[in-house]
Amino acid sequence: MxxxxxxxxxxxxxAPRRPNPLLALLxxxxxxxxxxxxxxILLFLLAVAAIPGSVLPQRGVNPENVDRYFVExxxxxxxxxxxxxxxxxxxxxxSAIYLLLFTSLVGCILPRMRDHLRALRARPxxxxxxxxxxxxxxxxxxxxxxxxxxxxxVLRRRRWRVQVRGNEVSAEKGYLKETGNLLxxxxxxxxxxxxxxxxxxxxxGNKLLVAGAENAFCNTRQQYxxxxxxxxxxxxxxxxxxxxxxxFDARFLPSGQPASYRATVTVDRPDGSxxxxxxxxxxxxxxxxxANVYLLGHGYAxxxxxTDRYGRSQTSTVPFxxxxxxxxxxxxxxxxxxxxxxxxxxxxxxxQQVAFEGLYxxxxxxxxxxxxxxxxxxxxxxxxxxxxxxxxxxxxxxPGSVYQLDQRQVTSGKLTQVGDKxxxxxxxxxxxxxxxxxxxxxxxxxxxxxxHDPGEKLMLGACxxxxxxxxxxxxxxxxxxxxxxxxxxxxxxxxxxxLVSAGGLPRTDHPGFAEEFAQLVAAVRDDGRxxxxxxxxxx
Amino acid sequence: MSAVSDQLxxxxxxxYLIAMISHAVEYALGNVRAVSARVxxxxxxxxxxxxxxxxxxxxxxxxxxxxxxxxxxxxxxxAGRARLAGRIAAGLTxxxxxLHLGALVTRGIAADRMPWGNMYEFVLTVTWIGTAxxxxxxxxxxxxxxxxxxxxxxxxLLLAFAELKLYVPVVPLMPALQSYWFIIHVSTIxxxxxxxxxxxxxxxxxxxxxxxxxxRRSFPYTLAxxxxxxxxxxxxxxxxxxxxxxIFTFAVIAGAIWAEAAWGRAWGWDPKETWAFISWVxxxxxLHARATPSVKRNVATWIAVLGFLTVLMNLFGVNFFFTGxxxxxxVE
Numbered sequence: 001m002x003x004x005x006x007x008x009x010x011x012x013x014x015a016p017r018r019p020n021p022l023l024a025l026l027x028x029x030x031x032x033x034x035x036x037x038x039x040x041i042l043l044f045l046l047a048v049a050a051i052p053g054s055v056l057p058q059r060g061v062n063p064e065n066v067d068r069y070f071v072e073x074x075x076x077x078x079x080x081x082x083x084x085x086x087x088x089x090x091x092x093x094x095s096a097i098y099l100l101l102f103t104s105l106v107g108c109i110l111p112r113m114r115d116h117l118r119a120l121r122a123r124p125x126x127x128x129x130x131x132x133x134x135x136x137x138x139x140x141x142x143x144x145x146x147x148x149x150x151x152x153x154v155l156r157r158r159r160w161r162v163q164v165r166g167n168e169v170s171a172e173k174g175y176l177k178e179t180g181n182l183l184x185x186x187x188x189x190x191x192x193x194x195x196x197x198x199x200x201x202x203x204x205g206n207k208l209l210v211a212g213a214e215n216a217f218c219n220t221r222q223q224y225x226x227x228x229x230x231x232x233x234x235x236x237x238x239x240x241x242x243x244x245x246x247x248f249d250a251r252f253l254p255s256g257q258p259a260s261y262r263a264t265v266t267v268d269r270p271d272g273s274x275x276x277x278x279x280x281x282x283x284x285x286x287x288x289x290x291a292n293v294y295l296l297g298h299g300y301a302x303x304x305x306x307t308d309r310y311g312r313s314q315t316s317t318v319p320f321x322x323x324x325x326x327x328x329x330x331x332x333x334x335x336x337x338x339x340x341x342x343x344x345x346x347x348x349x350x351x352q353q354v355a356f357e358g359l360y361x362x363x364x365x366x367x368x369x370x371x372x373x374x375x376x377x378x379x380x381x382x383x384x385x386x387x388x389x390x391x392x393x394x395x396x397x398x399p400g401s402v403y404q405l406d407q408r409q410v411t412s413g414k415l416t417q418v419g420d421k422x423x424x425x426x427x428x429x430x431x432x433x434x435x436x437x438x439x440x441x442x443x444x445x446x447x448x449x450x451x452h453d454p455g456e457k458l459m460l461g462a463c464x465x466x467x468x469x470x471x472x473x474x475x476x477x478x479x480x481x482x483x484x485x486x487x488x489x490x491x492x493x494x495x496x497x498x499l500v501s502a503g504g505l506p507r508t509d510h511p512g513f514a515e516e517f518a519q520l521v522a523a524v525r526d527d528g529r530x531x532x533x534x535x536x537x538x539x
Numbered sequence: 540m541s542a543v544s545d546q547l548x549x550x551x552x553x554x555y556l557i558a559m560i561s562h563a564v565e566y567a568l569g570n571v572r573a574v575s576a577r578v579x580x581x582x583x584x585x586x587x588x589x590x591x592x593x594x595x596x597x598x599x600x601x602x603x604x605x606x607x608x609x610x611x612x613x614x615x616x617x618a619g620r621a622r623l624a625g626r627i628a629a630g631l632t633x634x635x636x637x638l639h640l641g642a643l644v645t646r647g648i649a650a651d652r653m654p655w656g657n658m659y660e661f662v663l664t665v666t667w668i669g670t671a672x673x674x675x676x677x678x679x680x681x682x683x684x685x686x687x688x689x690x691x692x693x694x695x696l697l698l699a700f701a702e703l704k705l706y707v708p709v710v711p712l713m714p715a716l717q718s719y720w721f722i723i724h725v726s727t728i729x730x731x732x733x734x735x736x737x738x739x740x741x742x743x744x745x746x747x748x749x750x751x752x753x754x755r756r757s758f759p760y761t762l763a764x765x766x767x768x769x770x771x772x773x774x775x776x777x778x779x780x781x782x783x784x785x786i787f788t789f790a791v792i793a794g795a796i797w798a799e800a801a802w803g804r805a806w807g808w809d810p811k812e813t814w815a816f817i818s819w820v821x822x823x824x825x826l827h828a829r830a831t832p833s834v835k836r837n838v839a840t841w842i843a844v845l846g847f848l849t850v851l852m853n854l855f856g857v858n859f860f861f862t863g864x865x866x867x868x869x870v871e
Contacts, residue, residue, distance in 0.1 A: 036831045043824040047817045047849070054813040054861060061808055061863070089808050195806075204803070253711065261714050283718040283801045294803035449803040456805060463792045470788060474781045474826075511774065 033100065034107035042101040049097055053088035056080065060087065102192060109185045116178045123163040124170035127482035131503030136481075136517040139501045140525050151483045151500070154527045158520070160481070169483040177508065180472020183465055190462035198455030203229040203238065208319055210301050210445040211245040215317070218242040218270050219291070219450065239290030239452075240270050246277065248298055248444040252376050256326055263295055263446050290452065297322070297447040299330055302360050302383050303440040308339040309433050319445045320360040321403050327373040333357040333405050334385075337394050339435070351414070353392045356437060357405050358385035358420070370422050383439050384422045387431055390415035478507040481520060500524065540649035541709045547642035548663065552698045554635035559691035561628035566688055566765055568621035625684050629677060632687060635694070636670045643667055650709045655725040656716060658858055659705040665854075666697050668733025676737070676775065683767050683775065689740045720797035727790035732850055734783035735822075738776055739847040742840050745772035749837050773836050777829055780843055784822050791815050802864060811865035814853035821846040 019027075032038055057065035066086050070077040084091030131137055151169045152162045160171035205227030209217050217223050219242070221235040229235070247264040261282055268275040280286035286293040299322050307313040320332030333355055340352035363375035364382035371384075391414040393406040409415040421429045423439040430436050486499040502524070504517040643663060647654040654660040673690050676683065712721070747763035766772065794815070795805040806812060825846055828839035857863070 036827065037833070040824055040828055040831075040834070043820050043827070047820040047824070050813050050817050050820075053808055054810040054857070058808060255710065257710060258714050259711060260717070282714045283720075283797075285800060285803065292803065294801075296802075451803045453804070456799065459805060460796070463795075467785060467789055467792065470785050474785060509774075509777075 030107060033104050036108075039101065039104050039108065042097060042104060045097050046094075046101060049088070049094050052085055053094075056085050056088070058086060058088060060089065098192075102189060105185055106189065109182055112178070113182055116175075116182060119178070120175060124161055124172040124480060126165055127168045127170055127484055128503070131482060131484060131501050134482075134503035134505050136504030136506075136514060137502065138517075138521050139499055140521060141499060148483070148485055150527060151485070151524050154524050155481070155520075158523070167485045167487070169485075170480070171482070172478070172480045174476050174478035174507075176472045177476030177478050178473075180469040180474075180476055183469030184473050185469075187462040187466035187469060191459050191466070194455035194457075194459035194462060196455070197458060198230075198453040200230045200232045202451070202453040202455065203227065203233045204449060204451040204453075206296070207448045207450060208445055209243060209245045209448055210317055210319060211248065211443045212317075213244050216242055216244040224450075239288070241288060241290070242268055242270055243293065243448075245444070245446060248446055250298060250376070256375055258326075258376070261295060261298060263298075265293075292451050294449040294451065295446060296449050299328060299445055299447075300360055300362060300378070300381075300442040301445045302332070302334075302442050304334045304356065304383075305438040305440055306334075306336050306339060306354060306356075307436040307438070308336075308341075308354070309435045310340065310343050312339075312341070312343070314339070315440070317443055319403075325372065326376065328362050328376040329371075329373040330360045331358070332360065332403055335392055335394070335402075335405075337392055350391050350395060353390065353394075354435070355388045355392055355405055355415075356385040357388065358383060360384075360442070364422070364424075378442065380424075381442060382422050382424050384420070385429075385437070386420040387418050387429075387437070388415050389418050389433075477510045477513070479510060479513060479516075480505045480507065481517065483524065540645050544642045544645040544649060545706075547638050547645060548698065548702055551635050551638035551642060552695060552702065554631050554638060555691050555694045555698065558628045558631035558635055559688065559695055561624050561631060562685070562688035562691055565621045565625035565628060566685060568617045568624065625687075628687055628691070629684060632670065632677075632691060633674060635691075636667065636674060639663075639667045639670060639698075646709065650711065652712055653722055653725070655721070655729060656710070656712050657705075657707050658854075659701050659707050661725075661729065662697060662701040662705060662854070664729045665732045665736060666694055666701075668730050669736040670694060672734050672737045672779075673740075676779075680771075680775070683741070683771065685766055686740050686744055686772075689744065690737070693736070693740065715801055718797060718801065720793060720800070724790060724793040724797050727786050727793060731783045731787035731790055732854070734779055734786070735847055735850050738779035738783060739844060741772045741775040741779065742843045742847070745769055745776055745840050746837060746844070748772055749840075773840065776840060776843060780822065780825060780846075784826060787819065787822070791819060798864075807864075809863040809865060810857045810861040811853060811863055814849060814857055818846055818849040818853060821849050 057069050059066050069086075070081075080086065084093070088094055128134065148164045148167055148169045152164050152171075155162045155169065155171045160173045161175075162169060162171045164170075205221075205224035207217055207224055209215065219238050219240060221227055221229070221238065244266040245263065246266055249260075249262045249264075251259040251261075253259050262279055263281065264277060264279050265286070266275060266277050267286075267288065278286055280293065280295055282295050285295070299319060301317050301319040303315060303317045305313055305315045314336055316334050316336070318332050318334040320330035322328050322330045334357075335353070335355040337353045338348060339354040341348045359371065360381070360383050361370060361373040362377060362381055363373050363379040364370050364384075365372075365374055366380075370382065374380075388405060388410070391409055393409040393414070405415070410417075418432055423429055423437070425439055425441045428436050428438040481502065481504045483500055483502050486501065502517075502521050504513065504520075506513040643654050643660075646660060646663070650656065655664055669690070673687070677687070744763065744766050747760055748766045748769040750760040751763040751766075752769050794812075798807065798812075799805045821842060825839055825842040828834040828842050829836070857865070
């Protein structure tokens with residue numbers, strides 16, 4: 001006795017053709033994956049999985065907010081980080097969902113494509129035996145001359161695909177629905193390929209560019225504050241060009257709301273050739289062919305001249321960053337690590353370094369507190385600075401922000417505050433050790449994003465196809481009609497004329513089909529009939 | 540001009556409110572058969588909107604009324620009154636839509652641009668699109684008039700919310716919005732959102748009515764006693780969503796093209812973009828579910844309702860709870 005014989009329910013014929021269980025498992029899994037139910041569940045999961053990407057800060061969107069989240073939720077944040085919650089759209093689980101979805105999609109559309117290609121070449125199917133069982137049915141009395149060929153001609157004129165078989169005419173229309181549907185789904189795959197191309201072969205970097213030729217920037221990896229190169233891009237692949245900010249024009253409404261921004265730059269190659277000037281603005285980036293330059297933001301860089309106790313002076317132009325304040329209250333730090341070098345010994349004392357930290361207010365209020373600007377333009381500019389002396393901690397080799405003092409040095413007492421002051425342009429502040437700080441004025445700076453994304457053209461093309469396909473898919477309607485000509489029957493009440501029975505079948509939801517069918521039948525009935533009006537009068 | 544616009548909004552809310560009350564009266568008085576019997580009453584909306592003149596004429600052909608019309612009992616008198624109330628409600632909706640449009644136009648003139656620069660203006664436009672699309676539906680399918688109760692309710696709530704919570708004075712556009720893509724992207728987003736907003740009315744009505752037709756008589760289902768048939772509601776739900784979905788798709792693509800020019804990337808998972816993606820996926824799910832015979836129609840319709848919730852989340856939730864690049868709402 002074998003186990004197979006223990007199962008009388010299974011038909012005996014199946015036993016010898018029992019497939020390899022592994023193959024069966026694979027095939028069943030594939031069927032499951034490509035079923036509509038699975039696709040719907042995956043779509044739903046995709047939507048749900050995207051939600052944390054909007055609720056939690058994302059590294060790709062705003063890395064500063066992620067850092068702040070780590071500070072505010074020191075317990076929870078590392079846990080969330082482990083499951084990729086701060087990089088949802090690059091996380092394993094999000095990728096798994098959309099890759100499964102796209103696999104399911106491909107598995108679904110490939111067989112449908114094959115079927116559709118077959119259907120496009122196939123002839124409309126033969127008429128069912130009982131046309132009166134179809135959703136649309138009518139019998140019309142026609143003259144003896146009404147033959148299948150004439151009916152076929154009427155249908156062809158109305159762009160039906162027609163097949164005549166003996167006394168039957170089959171016709172089908174609306175292949176565009178499935179064509180559109182397949183185009184739509186195929187172009188989704190193309191969009192995904194475009195995204196992949198962009199992330200492999202694309203690169204981008206952010207740069208803060210202060211006005212003036214001495215601050216010019218050239219497109220190399222080292223010059224970016226932050227840059228991201230796709231895995232297939234090498235630093236040497238970056239196109240060579242340099243940018244100099246010549247001018248920046250910002251206009252504001254009396255309320256302080258910005259009205260327009262425009263940056264004027266000089267573009268050239270590193271060797272100085274191909275020099276030209278160009279304008280660009282928000283919404284109209286500088287397109288260089290090999291890369292695009294986008295204007296993201298702007299601000300002011302105070303020029304500070306520090307004269308140390310030995311009388312040696314250094315000038316520093318320091319971009320102060322805005323913290324999202326519409327009136328451009330900005331924060332920054334000017335560090336002078338090489339201050340107070342003893343001219344006799346030539347030795348640099350690491351504990352006599354100087355830094356100034358504080359705010360820049362384009363329009364300072366008339367009275368204290370001087371903590372926020374009143375207007376984004378420079379109507380009453382002032383820096384409000386605190387001076388620090390001691391070890392800045394720059395020599396420790398630990399990377400730190402150039403926009404903030406190392407707070408560890410302050411709390412450990414290695415760096416101490418030695419006073420604070422508000423300075424208008426041209427004013428000089430003499431510190432307790434006799435050294436001086438002069439506020440010379442400001443320069444404009446802009447923040448730029450420089451990008452190259454080779455997948456964009458493919459994505460754009462795919463999106464156009466996607467839309468066209470979507471329209472066809474949603475508004476196309478597949479339907480079939482059949483006409484059967486019954487030869488004159490002498491015994492019939494109609495006498496010598498033949499009977500034409502017609503049936504119609506909408507293959508998709510089509511509320512207007514009854515009307516279309518009626519019109520079609522009327523056209524067949526009246527085809528080539530000069531006395532149409534007279535006949536209708538009789539009826 | 541700005542003040543005119545504000546007053547027109549107030550008037551529009553009032554007229555929507557009165558239209559809602561008229562619909563409620565119609566609802567309370569009417570009975571189902573009186574409505575379902577009237578299959579092809581043409582142009583009644585125009586008659587009601589232009590003035591009383593046309594109303595009497597279309598009253599005559601109560602098209603497919605059964606041959607043996609019952610004598611004028613108390614019941615049919617109240618049905619007549621219900622019909623009158625419904626017509627008044629439809630006429631008032633036309634009036635409210637006109638005031639509403641006037642408010643938009645004057646707001647646009649006051650600002651010297653398209654009135655879509657902040658959340659207040661956005662909600663004002665989306666609701667107007669919803670009403671306008673409803674009037675088109677009403678014209679083509681007068682039998683669905685009772686849905687007007689829910690529509691006017693939604694309008695009153697949204698407009699009052701916009702007026703009370705979202706109002707901002709007229710200001711010019713931020714530099715980031717100064718682009719022709721502003722018109723292309725925002726108009727299509729507004730338009731598709733308006734149709735989705737309208738689409739949720741038959742969707743919810745279908746869910747109620749479907750339950751009612753399956754014999755449920757507990758609370759929310761009893762509301763559906765006098766609604767049009769479930770199959771009609773379901774078809775309308777699908778038609779509206781199938782109409783809005785490609786427009787929404789186009790709007791998102793236009794937004795991506797604009798984002799490339801403005802921010803340097805077509806898609807960056809900004810909260811607004813993320814929720815647009817979620818909405819798109821959910822509505823795509825609805826269309827697939829609707830096209831799959833094995834999925835029940837009420838399951839599919841629930842997906843459409845869920846889709847609308849994501850649209851609402853994108854409009855209100857994202858503007859209030861998250862900051863991102865799309866922070867133009869003016870609701871800090």
